[in-house]
Ligand SMILES: CC(=O)SCCNC(=O)CCNC(=O)[C@H](O)C(C)(C)COP(=O)(O)OP(=O)(O)OC[C@H]1O[C@@H](n2cnc3c(N)ncnc32)[C@H](O)[C@@H]1OP(=O)(O)O
């Protein structure tokens with residue numbers, strides 16, 4: 001038995017949710033470029049879960065179902081209020097709050113398709129409410145009830161800021177959510193599948209996935225990209241900063257990818273959004289700095305930006321707090337996790353690989369008084 005480090009190149013399951021073939025990303029066979037340009041996030045969630053694009057009536061019904069489920073159980077809000085709010089990362093708060101949703105769901109352990117679909121809707125809606133509620137409670141503000149007639153993207157911004165967003169912000173958040181929704185067998189999705197393949201419940205699978213997304217090698221990179229941009233400060237510092245970091249053998253956040261070696265197809269959309277939004281805010285320096293880092297990184301290391309790189313300046317331009325960037329990723333990716341969880345249940349087999357043993361062998365037990 002020989003181990004493959006990081007399971008690189010190992011095909012661990014079949015899936016019909018999303019594909020990456022020759023550098024092209026599709027959700028259920030639809031190219032991400034078309035979905036990013038034309039689809040609402042709700043349409044994409046429907047597509048991921050039910051395998052087809054909804055017609056008008058199906059979409060209205062689905063949006064209505066989501067809208068009805070944004071409100072959080074009061075004990076979950078009270079629990080968030082009890083967190084050491086200023087000492088924790090929002091991803092830790094989101095992980096714990098999502099886990100607690102399971103405590104107030106009578107169907108948490110009900111394994112029928114119907115119950116699992118209903119839980120998926122509740123989780124998708126409530127992820128946005130948890131992120132917004134955490135942020136407001138941390139700022140000493142009242143939690144805002146959702147508005148039933150708003151889109152998912154607009155409702156999130158409304159619950160976060162207390163104002164119905166303008167069209168530009170709503171569209172930008174919608175597009176970012178579409179771009180982050182699913183990505184084949186990335187680390188957090190694999191985590192979710194491993195968890196539920198024991199026939200554990202949906203809440204456990206999503207909680208485990210949030211834990212995996214939190215790490216800086218995965219979803220946690222977007223917040224760290226913004227930290228780097230803040231440290232760089234001005235576009236003219238970018239080259240020197242990056243060369244210094246590479247000399248110190250630091251990992252540059254937002255670059256490189258396990259699967260894409262010729263570029264992440266989502267990055268060009270986020271780059272364009274970053275250009276447009278930074279022009280609107282009058283802070284083009286974040287875009288220019290990002291482009292400079294991108295150029296130098298390509299030249300120096302041949303590494304290209306991933307989805308987390310330009311999303312940082314996009315979210316910053318939308319006025320979003322930097323430590324909410326990864327929770328916002330989770331709000332989108334929960335749709336993919338749920339699609340994969342439902343797919344795993346449909347054709348389940350325990351996921352249990354082997355390890356190549358590298359420890360000592362044939363050791364003789366020595367009683368404690370003789371050690
Ligand atoms: C949504 C997402 O999860 S997208 C990824 C988000 N993560 C990041 O942006 C973090 C920065 N990037 C990375 O750490 C990596 O590129 C990963 C984790 C994304 C992919 O990692 P792997 O496929 O395991 O590649 P690995 O880490 O083996 O890198 C191969 C080589 O490129 C180098 N490398 C890869 N990414 C980077 C980077 N961002 N900065 C500097 N060097 C890098 C490695 O140091 C390694 O060099 P070596 O062969 O001289 O040791």
Ligand SMILES: O=C([O-])CC(=O)C(=O)O
Pocket residue numbers: 182183185186187258259306307
């Ligand atoms: O697929 C991966 O390894 C990471 C990634 O880009 C994602 O999860 O969106």
